[in-house]
Amino acid sequence: MIDPFATFAAWFAEAGASEPNDANAFALATATPEGRPSVRVVLCKAWDARGFVFYSNLDSRKGRELAANPFVHMDFHWKSQRRQVRVDGRAEPVAGEEADAYFASRPRDSQAGAWASLQSQALPDRATFEARLGDVRARFEGQDVPRPPRWSGWRIVPEKIEFWQDRDNRLHERLVFTRSGDGWTTGLLYP
Known part of the structure; x- marks a missing residue:
């Protein structure tokens, strides 16, 4: 059976051994319902054959865009x-x-910080955030900090996965997996 996640596991392990910081970082592209794109770097906190997981504030720009339009592109x-x-x-x-x-x-x-931040909203000055953070620290002193109700995660369920390997003279190698029912088909793309 063709499994793109076996290839991902090998590449991810090699990246983890050589990248100086955050080998789990990826660019996440979302779009509004009108098609206006937005991209930012987030961290993949888990992955398996179901997909790739990241976490954030549901009221952030990405959270609002995902609620309105769940189609995304990610790039490690x-x-x-x-x-x-x-x-x-x-x-x-x-x-x-x-x-x-x-x-x-x-x-x-x-x-x-997840409690104190009104992620993606205008912040008048850093002191305002620091004061909110101090209030949260005091509120939960001596107890576990529960997950805020507007903070959660998403799993990106892949429909297509492309593995791109740089080659000299821009003669790159591109292997693509496309979901087909419960499995995957595979093929090559021109550089």
């Missing part, structure tokens, strides 16, 4: 490996239990 670029993995798919919310488990694993200040 590992410069040290001269590789990219490009994924077209659909973002689906993760289960609350999955989001709770990941949130509990985050550093305490990251947890507090």
Whole structure:
């Protein structure tokens, strides 16, 4: 059986061994219902044969765009490996239990920051955020910090996965997997 995730596992492990920072970082492109694109770098916190998971504030720009239009494109670029993995798919919310488990694993200040940040909204000055963060730290002092109700994750369910390997003279190698029913078809693309 053709499995793009076996190839991804090998490439991801090699990137983890050579990238100086955040081998799990990928560019995430979303769009409004009108088709206006937006791209930012986020961190992949889990992946398996179901897809790639990341977390954020549901009221952030990406959260609002995903609620209105779940179709996305993601791109891992590992410069040290001269590789990219490009994924077209659909973002689906993760289960609350999955989001709770990941949130509990985050550093305490990251947890507090999720409560304090009104992500993607205008911030008058850094002092305002610092004051909100201090209030959250005081609120949860001596207790576990629960996951905020407007913070969760998405799983990008791939429809197409392309493995791009840089080659000399721009004679790149491109292997593409396309979902077909419960499996995958594969082929090559011209450089």
